[in-house]
Amino acid sequence: MGKQQAIGIIDSGVGGLTVAREVIRQLPREQIVYFGDNARCPYGSRSVEEIRMFTNQMVQFVQCYPIKALVIACNTAAAVVLEEVREQTAVPVIGVIEPGARAAISASRMGRIGIIGTETTIRVGAYQRVLHRLKPDLYTVGMACPSFVPLVESGMYHAPEARRIVEETIAPLVHEELDTLILGCTHYPLLAPLIEQVIGGEVTLISSAEETARELSALLSLHDLHAEDTTEKPKHRFFTSGDEQIFRQIGEEWLGFAIDVEAKSLEEIVPAASSNW
Amino acid sequence: MGKQQAIGIIDSGVGGLTVAREVIRQLPREQIVYFGDNARCPYGSRSVEEIRMFTNQMVQFVQCYPIKALVIACNTAAAVVLEEVREQTAVPVIGVIEPGARAAISASRMGRIGIIGTETTIRVGAYQRVLHRLKPDLYTVGMACPSFVPLVESGMYHAPEARRIVEETIAPLVHEELDTLILGCTHYPLLAPLIEQVIGGEVTLISSAEETARELSALLSLHDLHAEDTTEKPKHRFFTSGDEQIFRQIGEEWLGFAIDVEAKSLEEIVPAASSNW
Numbered sequence: 001m002g003k004q005q006a007i008g009i010i011d012s013g014v015g016g017l018t019v020a021r022e023v024i025r026q027l028p029r030e031q032i033v034y035f036g037d038n039a040r041c042p043y044g045s046r047s048v049e050e051i052r053m054f055t056n057q058m059v060q061f062v063q064c065y066p067i068k069a070l071v072i073a074c075n076t077a078a079a080v081v082l083e084e085v086r087e088q089t090a091v092p093v094i095g096v097i098e099p100g101a102r103a104a105i106s107a108s109r110m111g112r113i114g115i116i117g118t119e120t121t122i123r124v125g126a127y128q129r130v131l132h133r134l135k136p137d138l139y140t141v142g143m144a145c146p147s148f149v150p151l152v153e154s155g156m157y158h159a160p161e162a163r164r165i166v167e168e169t170i171a172p173l174v175h176e177e178l179d180t181l182i183l184g185c186t187h188y189p190l191l192a193p194l195i196e197q198v199i200g201g202e203v204t205l206i207s208s209a210e211e212t213a214r215e216l217s218a219l220l221s222l223h224d225l226h227a228e229d230t231t232e233k234p235k236h237r238f239f240t241s242g243d244e245q246i247f248r249q250i251g252e253e254w255l256g257f258a259i260d261v262e263a264k265s266l267e268e269i270v271p272a273a274s275s276n277w
Numbered sequence: 278m279g280k281q282q283a284i285g286i287i288d289s290g291v292g293g294l295t296v297a298r299e300v301i302r303q304l305p306r307e308q309i310v311y312f313g314d315n316a317r318c319p320y321g322s323r324s325v326e327e328i329r330m331f332t333n334q335m336v337q338f339v340q341c342y343p344i345k346a347l348v349i350a351c352n353t354a355a356a357v358v359l360e361e362v363r364e365q366t367a368v369p370v371i372g373v374i375e376p377g378a379r380a381a382i383s384a385s386r387m388g389r390i391g392i393i394g395t396e397t398t399i400r401v402g403a404y405q406r407v408l409h410r411l412k413p414d415l416y417t418v419g420m421a422c423p424s425f426v427p428l429v430e431s432g433m434y435h436a437p438e439a440r441r442i443v444e445e446t447i448a449p450l451v452h453e454e455l456d457t458l459i460l461g462c463t464h465y466p467l468l469a470p471l472i473e474q475v476i477g478g479e480v481t482l483i484s485s486a487e488e489t490a491r492e493l494s495a496l497l498s499l500h501d502l503h504a505e506d507t508t509e510k511p512k513h514r515f516f517t518s519g520d521e522q523i524f525r526q527i528g529e530e531w532l533g534f535a536i537d538v539e540a541k542s543l544e545e546i547v548p549a550a551s552s553n554w
Contacts, residue, residue: 102495103495106303135306137305222499229410231472
């Protein structure tokens with residue numbers, strides 16, 4: 001693996017852009033190859049078998065580009081299939097769940113931690129498992145928020161009804177006396193201002209995105225894989241299995257700069273992948 | 278290496294207790310073997326050769342206990358000799374500088390980062406090197422605070438003159454318009470309230486201790502070395518080459534529980550170590 005190779009980031013859609021943004025902010029020398037599976041988004045209510053198959057197809061796709069490390073930026077995919085991908089992939093792989101859990105433990109002073117995520121992430125108890133393994137005596141409560149991903153993917157997160165949806169969904173958490181709330185889905189940072197208004201400013205919100213970028217940095221240090229300084233600005237590449245216009249619009253708003261987006265039909269993804277999966 | 282083995286933590290004195298405290302808070306299942314070289318503290322104004330020799334002796338000492346990972350909790354020692362210890366030690370080794378640098382990058386929104394540390398840490402530019410390697414366009418400014426370690430080691434950090442000393446020392450940083458200040462010495466978190474009063478509440482203070490415990494957690498995950506849950510509470514062991522009474526007093530105040538401290542004379546440390554160094 002070469003230091004100048006890219007970081008692969010895969011997600012069910014645009015949510016992983018919050019991770020990409022943090023990688024670009026914290027590690028501006030690194031180049032990104034991003035794949036968003038918008039055509040099959042959301043993953044959160046899909047079966048474990050489907051999530052496994054789709055994730056493996058994405059892994060196969062981004063590995064066609066020379067990458068030195070892989071981030072599974074989708075909490076649902078990481079919850080289901082991280083260990084499996086790790087075993088089958090030559091480059092170091094990180095998910096978003098352990099970094100988020102660690103940050104929550106570090107931030108929490110009272111040990112009362114909430115987790116919001118997709119149905120699958122919450123149902124398989126991905127965060128709770130890591131949290132309690134590291135620190136058994138925590139109080140944790142998980143809540144599935146199935147309406148949040150469609151809200152972000154459709155670009156409707158600025159609309160007035162977004163506030164109402166967020167309020168209705170997380171209302172039961174308000175009386176849990178949490179001190180920390182994990183945004184257990186990479187789409188949710190785009191809703192963070194609304195979530196903060198509802199849950200209250202004294203609750204620390206943990207964005208898996210920010211923490212994952214930090215842990216990626218630690219991983220690159222450990223493997224001596226940080227990109228060397230060059231005069232060239234890194235050229236990021238974004239691929240989507242969905243509509244490239246919507247992806248570009250959300251991507252540019254979120255990243256703050258113009259991006260090239262290439263649409264890849266599922267037929268282009270799956271044949272490359274299907275030989276091995 | 279067994280999962281139930283201890284975490285070795287070495288420091289020039291009591292400063293590394295801030296790291297121990299965070300390890301205990303974030304990873305309460307883990308057992309600690311701590312060595313503080315109070316007899317030869319502070320390291321910050323010593324020669325590189327002395328720092329290398331003393332650190333290697335501590336490494337040798339804590340390795341007599343079965344440890345599964347080693348934390349060089351002294352910024353000065355980590356700045357000088359981390360890579361060397363890493364190459365010569367069978368267990369994973371982390372220092373405090375990279376975790377602190379990463380946390381500062383993550384926290385900083387304006388990219389204006391100050392570092393306070395011992396003379397050696399600042400002179401060798403340990404933090405700046407890591408910061409600029411990860412993110413070249415940061416503005417960084419380092420300041421040596423040689424009076425801070427004696428203030429903490431003597432237990433005088435509550436005395437009224439402590440505030441005056443802190444004020445006079447870091448006054449030049451107040452007009453640097455920093456958004457983030459790295460406490461680049463594990464002793465400094467004990468002075469954090471005073472530092473915050475002087476530098477202003479809008480500057481984010483980064484404690485290497487908190488960040489190092491988090492990165493230790495990531496390292497243990499990566500190597501699958503987290504301790505398994507048992508009914509027994511972990512029994513930590515503390516050793517000092519200095520006065521065990523002073524060590525116990527500061528240790529218990531800082532950790533918040535009673536600790537066993539065993540004094541080890543330099544003669545007991547050095548012969549064990551000198552055969553190899």
